[in-house]
Amino acid sequence: AAKAAGKDRHELFDPRLRREQAERIRTVERLRVALEADEFTVHYQPIVALRSGASVGFEALVRWTPPGQDPIGPDKFIPAAEDSGLIVGLGEWVLRRACAEAAVWHRRYGTTIAVNVSPRQLAEPYFADRVRRALADSDLPAHALTVEITEGVLVRSGAHAELALTHLAELRADGVRVAIDDFGTGYSSLAYLRDLPIDILKIDKSFMPDDPGDAQQAALVRAVVDLARSLNLTTVAEGVETAHHAELLRTLGCDRGQGWLFGRPGPPTAVSIRLAAETTVTV
Numbered sequence: 650a651a652k653a654a655g656k657d658r659h660e661l662f663d664p665r666l667r668r669e670q671a672e673r674i675r676t677v678e679r680l681r682v683a684l685e686a687d688e689f690t691v692h693y694q695p696i697v698a699l700r701s702g703a704s705v706g707f708e709a710l711v712r713w714t715p716p717g718q719d720p721i722g723p724d725k726f727i728p729a730a731e732d733s734g735l736i737v738g739l740g741e742w743v744l745r746r747a748c749a750e751a752a753v754w755h756r757r758y759g760t761t762i763a764v765n766v767s768p769r770q771l772a773e774p775y776f777a778d779r780v781r782r783a784l785a786d787s788d789l790p791a792h793a794l795t796v797e798i799t800e801g802v803l804v805r806s807g808a809h810a811e812l813a814l815t816h817l818a819e820l821r822a823d824g825v826r827v828a829i830d831d832f833g834t835g836y837s838s839l840a841y842l843r844d845l846p847i848d849i850l851k852i853d854k855s856f857m858p859d860d861p862g863d864a865q866q867a868a869l870v871r872a873v874v875d876l877a878r879s880l881n882l883t884t885v886a887e888g889v890e891t892a893h894h895a896e897l898l899r900t901l902g903c904d905r906g907q908g909w910l911f912g913r914p915g916p917p918t919a920v921s922i923r924l925a926a927e928t929t930v931t932v
């Protein structure tokens with residue numbers, strides 16, 4: 650009977666949905682306070698050149714640690730920040746922090762930094778200017794920054810997609826790299842990929858074979874790597890957890906890998922230690 654009454658009415662009185670909505674509102678309130686109280690930090694995960702094994706870049710991943718609590722991962726609060734628009738302020742904070750911290754590593758080791766950018770940020774009229782300001786204030790050259798976006802952002806049509814494309818074109822003209830994140834989880838047409846203003850394709854972790862002997866899983870990875878290469882895109886595999894994953898990717902000619910095999914996300918101090926250790930010459 651509830652079904653026949655219509656979806657909207659059903660949802661209005663569904664206690665579970667109401668609880669979830671109340672929870673969402675509470676989360677947004679706490680996020681607002683957290684942003685002012687400086688409860689966020691940025692962790693960094695190495696992106697490794699598969700041929701040499703060197704850390705050539707890092708991805709900035711936001712963390713929230715409310716006082717006296719364990720850190721909360723972005724999957725738990727990014728959706729609420731996104732819905733409420735709070736992501737615009739939070740995202741800019743992450744961008745500025747990441748550029749500032751990465752500038753030191755870039756100067757010393759030539760590494761790059763990748764920052765996740767949400768659809769809401771790309772739809773802001775001054776997004777490209779804010780990125781330029783973050784670069785200038787941290788003295789990080791544009792070519793050392795990659796912005797990671799998800800495919801949905803550009804494939805959707807309309808004014809927001811137009812604005813997003815304009816921002817990305819401006820930033821790319823400056824030298825900023827654009828990466829498509831979680832590639833393969835959305836449903837953009839492959840033909841569209843050819844026309845997108847992107848430089849890097851990040852193959853989603855769901856493509857990594859869970860069974861080393863599974864030829865079909867390996868063939869799928871090969872197909873994505875070949876596709877990206879034919880479009881002259883740099884390939885980065887996400888979720889590289891095993892030596893077998895790395896070996897397969899190397900064989901297929903994938904450029905870079907990111908995952909637990911190479912290193913978990915960690916605080917900036919861990920990055921400095923890692924980079925120093927990698928450049929130490931052992932005799």
Ligand code: C2E
Pocket residue numbers: 694709710711722723724727736740743765766767797830831854887888889890907908909910914
């Ligand atoms: P993402 O951009 O695809 O980032 C990669 C995620 O995979 C990270 O989760 C990372 O910790 C996790 N990961 C890395 N290596 C492995 C592995 O070998 N195996 C598995 N199973 N997972 C691995 P994290 O840090 O929880 O972030 C989740 C998502 O939250 C990110 O996915 C990104 O979409 C979003 N996010 C993180 N920081 C920001 C941010 O500053 N702004 C925005 N808008 N989104 C962010």
Ligand code: MG
Pocket residue numbers: 708765797830
């Ligand atoms: Mg990402």
Ligand code: MG
Pocket residue numbers: 830831851853887
């Ligand atoms: Mg990803």
Ligand code: MG
Pocket residue numbers: 831
């Ligand atoms: Mg993701």
